[in-house]
Amino acid sequence: MTSANDLISIRNLQVSLMSARGLVHAVRGIDLDVQRGEIHGVVGESGCGKTVTAKSIMRLYDENIMLSGGHIFFEGYDMFSLSEREIQALRGSEVSMIFQDPMTALNPLYTIGYQLEETLTNKGVKKMEAAARAVKLLEDVGVNPPESRKSQYPFEMSGGMLQRVMIAMAISCNPKLLIADEPTTSLDVTVQAQILDLLTRLRDGRYMSILMITHNFGIVAEICDRVSVMYAGGIVESGDVREIFRDPRHPYTSDLIKSIPRSGTRGTLLATIPGTPPDLLREINGCAYAPRCRYASGVCAEAPPPPRSISESHSYACVRGT
């Protein structure tokens, strides 16, 4: 069911990757919708399939990743039926992406100005206009002074500045969707806040949607409108951020929220979740979280929990009733 307000709808996406140990079922049939103009968070532990999901949208696959099923609709079009050429035209102009490590995301041998202008000229913008727009973009993301910064190489800039450049590059062709894959993980905390602030500001100014991939629930609380909580390749709970914070229904979500460090708790132990995520090489029959779940009972290991909706904007997958 995709509604007109959905920019992107992921339906039953299944992705596997070939590893040295065998086929890893990284994404196990997820549904996810990103609405126009919203910041949608995808949160979960490392290796839960967040990044693979994000890369699936742009089909940024390495040769060892394979799509095993499902659909991604972008403005109603089935992305998986597009040719490589069509998806290439979409990359950068309709959907763009920023990455975890800005220090290695730019080519070390070209100036940031060149790499920024290249994005534009590749989409058919004239050289002169691209140069002018690059200056404007750098200014918009707070890289100052833009004219002299343009001729700098990536190794001459800090991580925070480079992430700003990456954002400038990503928004240069006014995409409808920006995928941000852990954009602040490698930055220090003050810079983190600035980047998050910048992203929110850009969303407001350009009416673009952001798919925010993160392992940090704090970031979700700060900037996201809606969130999908991922665990072991599946989405366990999704909905409005405030609703989920107020009333988390899935035990994993509530455990995650409990493990956010808060002020005023000095001297007390930070809550942690015991155990480790399941081995994604294996088939999971019941609820993937059952082995670590406080409330697990026999029924949890037998069949996958049915999805439940408690409101228009909040659903979860757990056998425990309301």
Place this chain on the structure above:
Amino acid sequence: MADRILQYIVVLIASSAVIFILVRMNPADPVAVILGGRQTNPQTVANIRREFNLDKSYFEQYRAWIGGILRGDFGVSFRYRRPVTALVKDRVPVTAGIVIMSAVISVLVAIPTGIFAALKRNTWIDTGISLIQLLLVACPPFLTSILMIWAITAVAPTFPFVGSYDTFWQFLRRIFLPSLALSFSMIALTSRVTRSCMMDQLQANYRTVAVSKGLPPSAVIFRHCLKNAIIPVITVLGSQSGILIVGSVLVEKVFSLAGLGSVLIDAIKASDYPIVQGVTMLLVFVFMTISAILDIAYCVIDPRIRLT
């Protein structure tokens, strides 16, 4: 820049001293070579020693040699009694031609195949290229030369791989086969390095970013990945150039070309000090020029090197 030049000068002086000493460690007495087995008496021997400065101390001899080089005079061959420069002059184009041509062949073949193998990694194409590389690197140039001559006489008997040449075009045709034979091992190594560097770069983060910007695969591969992968390839090319110079000695012999190689080998056997010293210094100088050019190439390609 200034300390670079100083570095080169130090290397030149040091290698000249090493060459000077090594040449004199040859047990063959140059006087015997000069006399060429003729009947002699102590007076003639003493005269010859005086004529060629062999009666002076090693230090005096070294100073005379270096002083001569600075004036452009590399001394007079013991055996031919002609200036070294005159003896060597005609032979430089042959050796230089072979070295340059085989370097060009290597680059033209090795870099594209290396890129191609990296793009097709772990497929039968990659395996096939690896096998050919293994074969090429395992064949010593003299063996490939002989096999080539054998094959050419069977397949295209009219192809000129022996005899004289008059025009530049004929010269190029004449040195083509020896250059090809010499290039094989360099092709194998360079292609191998290109493949592995290219594979690293294809996995780099900036590559994913370049793809996510919507760049076409050609721009991602050549503009972004290849430029990064080429730096170590250049290093290998530089070190291989020395091997090419040495290797050209072999192929010149097999293809009966009058290059520097045969002069050098004959002179070593005959303890003809001035020729050995002169040719070896020339090779050192050429090698240093190549590495200087490569240093500049690094700076042009990589801005991070430019600053240091």
